[in-house]
Amino acid sequence: MAQDQPISPTNPPHPEINGHALVARAAERLFAADNASQEMGIRPVSVSPGRAGRTMRVKETLLNGHGICHGGYIFGLADSAFVFASNTYGHVAEAAGAQIAFIGPARAGDILEALSVEPFPKGRSGLYDVTVVRLPGNEVIAEFRGRSRTVPTPIEGPPPAEVQESSNA
Secondary structure, three states: OOOOOOOEEEEEEOOOHHOOHHHHHHHHHHHHHHHHHHHHHHEEEEEOEEEEEEEEEOOOOHHHOOOOHHHHHHHHHHHHHHHOOOOOOEEEEEEEEEHHHHOOOOOOOOOEEEEEOOOEEEOOEEEEEEEEEOOOOOOEEEEEEEEEEEEEEOOOOHHHHHHHHHHHH
């Protein structure tokens, strides 16, 4: 691929992306190293080019002083879906900014799902809309918008443990 061509679903950096093999490998590698999402109980639901879904059960430890899920955890769930969606084109994408609108509360025991979608893929700058809903019923809890920037670092490479070991040498 020429350097000046933008990375997008119609111009992937790696030919396997259209078959989703690269997407699945990248998502597995990213989730294996994502201690924050794992600690919050976030689980992968789906991933495809420019899209990702994640779920999280609201635990008692995630509640604030009002007895509802702390907004930071809802933001974290949405951010996790955003990160996975933005890293589906073969090169590392980093967050450039994000904002969230809280629509309704979540309570202990609720299962939340965040679906991130890239509405218009274009070049190295990404824009992702994430809707967080309560399951079942899909009641909207929050709307999140994230901006990303793709960097030249390819997703492919050694698994996280090997990367960590080689950097400690």
